Amino acid sequence: MWKSGHTETTTIGYSNRNKQKNHGSRGLAGNDYRQYSYKLECLKCGHEYGANGTDIFQRKCPSCQHGKLGISF
Secondary structure (H helix, E strand, C coil): CCECCCCHHHCCCCECCCCEEEEEEEEEECCCCCCEEEEEEECCCCCEEEEEHHHHHHCCCCCCCCCCCCECC
């Protein structure tokens, strides 16, 4: 079950300026201090990947925008 976080950027449905949409978290730990991993989808190419909650606002797609590789989600 996917859940929203407690901030605007970790809310399910949030899309950042790079067209990366948040689909929520399943409560898995991210790789940054006290962060959860969230499932993101690139609205340009459809690639899905994981990101820490603190990174959602600035993420770029690893497939079509030369962003960092994703983490497990």
